[in-house]
Amino acid sequence: MLPRHADPIVAIATAPGRGAVGIVRVSGKGLAGFVERLLGRKLNAREAHYLPFPDAAGQAIDRGLALFFPGPHSYTGEDVLELQAHGGPVVLQLLVARCMELAREALPQLRLAEPGEFTQRAFFNNKIDLAQAEAIADLIDASTEAAARSAGRSLSGAFSKEIHTLRDALIHLRMLVEATLDFPEEEIDFLKKADAAGQLERLQLQLGAVMQRAQQGALLREGIKVVIAGQPNAGKSSLLNALAGAELAIVTPIAGTTRDKVQQTIQIEGVPLHVIDTAGLRESDDEVEKIGIARAWEEIKAADAVLFLHDLTRMNDAGYVAVDAQIAAELAEQLHEKVPVIDVWNKTDAASVTAPAELQAGRMAQVRLSARTGDGLEELRRKLLEIAGWQSAPEGLYIARARHIAALREVDAHLMESAAQIHANSPALDLLAEELRLSQNALNTITGEFTSDDLLGVIFSSFCIGK
Structure with missing residues (x-):
C-alpha cells in the first residue's frame, strides 16, 4: 500500500x-x-x-x-x-x-x-522521475567508486534522457501507423513515404546501445555471485583470502576446516564480486560437516559463476582425480547451462604436473595459479570480468537495475514483433500498432510514466526512513 x-x-x-x-x-x-x-x-x-x-x-x-x-x-x-x-x-x-x-x-x-x-x-x-529516484538509493548503497559515479549520472538524468529519446522516436512511429489506420482510403502510403521500416530499424539499433550500457550499469550495481567449490584442502580458503587481500577464512592443513560459507565482496575495475568460500565437497560421516557440504551445494546452485578448484599436488592420486570427476559431473547436472564453471588449477608453486588430460578436455575456462604466492591471480580476475560480461567502462556509464533490463528486453521483444509485421507482404497494421503501444508502455515503466502502485510500493519501501 x-x-x-x-x-x-x-x-x-x-x-x-x-x-x-x-x-x-x-x-x-x-x-x-x-x-x-x-x-x-x-x-x-x-x-x-x-x-x-x-x-x-x-x-x-x-x-x-x-x-x-x-x-x-x-x-x-x-x-x-x-x-x-x-x-x-x-x-x-x-x-x-x-x-x-x-x-x-x-x-x-x-x-x-x-x-x-x-x-x-x-x-x-x-x-x-522513477529512474532518478532509484538512483538516489543506488548512490547511497554504492559499494564501489564506479557504482557511485554511475548512480550520480543516473540521478542527474542521463539514463532518463536516453529513455525519453527512445520514447519520442517510438511515439513518432506510432503516429505514422495510427494515421495509416485512421485514413485507409488515402492514396498516400504513410508508412512507406515516411520510411517507417527504416525508423523502426534505427530505433532497434538505439535500443540495443541503451541495453548494452544498462547491462553494464546493472553489473556495477548488482555484481555477480562467485562460489569457490572443490575438495577439502584444495586451497579454497586461501584463494578467497588472496582475492580479498585479507585473512578472512581460516587456513590449516586439516581437511574439513571450513564448515560453513565465508563471504566477501571484492571489486575488480569497479565491478563488485560477491565471492563465497564453501565447505570441501566429499563424503563425510561428520554431521556438522555434512550440513556444511549441503549448504555448499545450495550456494553453488544459486551462483552466477563457479570456481572449481583443483589441487595440482594431488593430480597423481587416482582417488582424488576420481572424486574431482564426480564433482564435475554433479556440477554439470546441478547448474544451468549458462552458469560458467572456471577450472582453477591451484598450487602451481608446489606441483610438478599441470593437470590430467581427461579433466582438461573440453574446458573453455581454465586458470593455473598459486593462491599462496599470488601467481596467476590477475588472469583469474580477468576471467571473472569476462564471464560477468564486463567491458571497459564506457564514458558516461549510468547505473541500472534488474527491472530496467527486464523492461528493455520487453521493449526489444515487442519491436521484433513490430519488425515482423512491418516487413510482411500484407502487414496487419492493427497488430503493429498494438506491439508499438506495448513497447511504449514497457519503456514508460522505467521512468514511472506508466507504473503500477504495487511496483512503486516495492521500490520506495527499500529506501531508508527519512529519505
Whole structure:
C-alpha cells in the first residue's frame, strides 16, 4: 500500500547512531504557520538560521540550524523544514516528539514518514522521475567508486534522457501507423513515404546501445555471485583470502576446516564480486560437516559463476582425480547451462604436473595459479570480468537495475514483433500498432510514466526512513 500522500510527514533524515550532526525533516503543504509555532519566529526562505529548538515549556532541546524551503522549490515539491541539530539519537527523537506534540494543535495530520516517502513525494510532484529516484538509493548503497559515479549520472538524468529519446522516436512511429489506420482510403502510403521500416530499424539499433550500457550499469550495481567449490584442502580458503587481500577464512592443513560459507565482496575495475568460500565437497560421516557440504551445494546452485578448484599436488592420486570427476559431473547436472564453471588449477608453486588430460578436455575456462604466492591471480580476475560480461567502462556509464533490463528486453521483444509485421507482404497494421503501444508502455515503466502502485510500493519501501 502506498502512504497517504496529502498528510504532512516527519522523520529523522540521518543514519541511526551518534554523529556530529543529525537532521529532522518535515514535509507537507502549508507548513509556514507550524514552523513559526515550533521555533517562535518566521524563517526566511532557503536561509540558514542558528537558533534554539524549544520544547513545550520554552526550554531549548538543542541549538542548531533551521532551514525552510517553501514548495514547489524543495526536494519534495512541498514545504520542507530541516532542523540540523547535534547528532545524538535522544536529541533527534526529542525533536521529532516535539513536532508530533505541537502537531495536535497546529498540524493535525502530521505523521511519521514511511521508508522512502520523502523521495516518493519528489517523484509524485514531478521533481524527479522513477529512474532518478532509484538512483538516489543506488548512490547511497554504492559499494564501489564506479557504482557511485554511475548512480550520480543516473540521478542527474542521463539514463532518463536516453529513455525519453527512445520514447519520442517510438511515439513518432506510432503516429505514422495510427494515421495509416485512421485514413485507409488515402492514396498516400504513410508508412512507406515516411520510411517507417527504416525508423523502426534505427530505433532497434538505439535500443540495443541503451541495453548494452544498462547491462553494464546493472553489473556495477548488482555484481555477480562467485562460489569457490572443490575438495577439502584444495586451497579454497586461501584463494578467497588472496582475492580479498585479507585473512578472512581460516587456513590449516586439516581437511574439513571450513564448515560453513565465508563471504566477501571484492571489486575488480569497479565491478563488485560477491565471492563465497564453501565447505570441501566429499563424503563425510561428520554431521556438522555434512550440513556444511549441503549448504555448499545450495550456494553453488544459486551462483552466477563457479570456481572449481583443483589441487595440482594431488593430480597423481587416482582417488582424488576420481572424486574431482564426480564433482564435475554433479556440477554439470546441478547448474544451468549458462552458469560458467572456471577450472582453477591451484598450487602451481608446489606441483610438478599441470593437470590430467581427461579433466582438461573440453574446458573453455581454465586458470593455473598459486593462491599462496599470488601467481596467476590477475588472469583469474580477468576471467571473472569476462564471464560477468564486463567491458571497459564506457564514458558516461549510468547505473541500472534488474527491472530496467527486464523492461528493455520487453521493449526489444515487442519491436521484433513490430519488425515482423512491418516487413510482411500484407502487414496487419492493427497488430503493429498494438506491439508499438506495448513497447511504449514497457519503456514508460522505467521512468514511472506508466507504473503500477504495487511496483512503486516495492521500490520506495527499500529506501531508508527519512529519505
